[in-house]
Amino acid sequence: MDDKQFDKHMVLLKKSYERMESQLDPQRVLQQIEVEDETRESLESINMVRKPSAKWQKSAVWIASIASVLLVGILISSYMFPPSAFVQSDEEKIESTYEDWLSSLQKKYQEKREKTRIELNIPEEYFKKLSFVESAEYKYNDKAKNKKIVLNKLAYDPKYLTQLEQEILDSLHTPRELIERIETYENPMSFGESRYFFSIYYHPMKEVLQYYTNELSQYNKVLSQKKKDYPKELNQLIATAKKQYFELSYDGQNYSFRTNPIFMKDAPVSIDRLHPDVLGYFKYLATGSLFNGEDLRFSAEESARILKLYERTLVNDLSNSYLDLQLRNLKKEFENGWLVLLKGIDDKIRYSPEHIKLLNDTANGKYGESMRLTAQFILEEFKREGTSKTIDKLTRQDIGIELSYLSNEVYIEIYDGSTGLQIDTRWIIQTEGLYNAYTSSKDDTILDSLNPMNVVSLFLYAHGKGDQETAKRLLSQEVDLSKMVQFEGMEHFTILYATDASQTTIKAGVKPESIHLIGQHLTFQLGTVTTGNGEKRCIITAISE
């Protein structure tokens, strides 16, 4: 079906919808509004008689609060009892409930506040200035203690007291408690949940981290000495920080604490529940900047591996339009990192064998997807002319554009909320580059570095070209290629998506016009084999239509 036919069907349906006869009688809307208003007014007058001096009782919202709890009772009993006597006793009951709750909260709040302060080992004069402590203080003083507001809220939500108490006490969690609370989330957590978790974790963590790092500055002279020579107070500071999953870190110039609840040795097991696409944020917090001045702090390979982790986070978050400060910083780091790696850093002088290897690995997808095509163009230009104009002209913005393209056009949401990879012309060109790199070199290490999506992509490309030899290199021995439907070119496919987080099952969606030839999709099961050099390689273990 082409677009024109599709649009025609939609226009016809639109016309049918427009023939619908309206069923609503506008007078009924007005009647409902008037009935609601009358109920409201009668309840208001009942309360006015009861306590005319209290201004807040005149509020329609408050009246609705009584109504929501007692509406049925009031309507029935108003025929039997003097209304003022009845409502007054219930009002007293609600107020008494509130007073009891506040008194209990006061105790819990003070206890929790002090427990948090002691665990963090921060003196009161600094502790009270931490913004998450101030925020809890505000919620406690301005929300919980404000009887009028609480009773109003209670009108709409009978669970308000429980929720408010939880909100106030949760505001006082230490970074450790926040991390350990992950076990109360679903396993595995969705991206949205994981992203939300990061947002509530980030600010309290940052403040406490900053306090410990400030404390560290007094030990600058001894920090470079052997650990056994550290004074007792410094060891205590490091131990207190460690309880919060903070590690002592040295960036070549300064010592500081960094949070590392995911990748550190003693990370809690439940941290695995987090969606892999938020790990880039935690990695960035644990690593800090990749740069020391203009130089990379890590090897090119290590930097590229870190950037691959950032890419997953950026691609997912950019498409969700969360352009907050952390995202902007991560994006900047990503762009600067790739700019230096692609242009060639000091220890990998431009066009040196190491630089070319990094470009090859990048083009073949070892370090993510965003820079593959750029690396491929550079390599092609270099092979042709011994130099690359793409490298000369490359800017941070170019890298940002590639990332946005990946985010907006390549990775797309599919119907179950997970992410699929769109097979468009660019993707086919990228896969062609990978195919050419492999077939011209027969270098099996290229296959070793492929992720499940790229294994399936390369298979579809090779099979679509009729190259059984390459296709078979991607399959386990049990798979009988001769039984598989033959098609020409990769253009029959529209999307690749994994049905599980570990990508052991990948489906290749077929374009509507090719369904009669291939079916609605091909399903690939993936596994790993250990190669001769001890590397684990991803291969296809079964294909079904």
Next chain:
Amino acid sequence: MEEAELIAKAQQGDKDAYIELIRIHQQTVEKFAFQCGVHSNDLADVSQEVFVKLYRFLHQFKQDRFTTWLYKITLNATRDYYRKEQRQKEKEGRLNKQQQTIFPSAEDDVLLFEEDRLLHSAIQVLDEKYRHPLILFYFHELKYEEIAEVLNISLSTVKVRLLRAKEQLKASLIQEGSVENG
């Protein structure tokens, strides 16, 4: 009377002006609710809820965004309706597990042609994140920017979701054999 004038008068408590506003927009609301999955038997009730809610919040509206708010309120009302429906279905399912769910055929009264009914059903099967942009774009002729505002998503997300909605709908129609494969 111009719509802007009606809104201003309704905001000041003029109920006749509000009735006139309802008359202008009621078909849009009912149509949108139906397209979002409200059964035709329930359209009057859902639309009534929409206009009661709209009245309560009327003083907050800026005139240039009136239609956007109307779509947003309708969308929320259809979601509430859908949740109630789901609960009801679950309840019925628990009471009588053997009983097959019979979907109401009231749509037959609204959509007279078989092709329309099939396309309408195919749209209902789409996930709401694809269904809503598609409905607003094709049947309400909203611009990308307006859809983004109603659904509270970015412009690029609107474009991507529309593209996916179209692809999924085409595939589903071809699979169902409801339209010719051209």
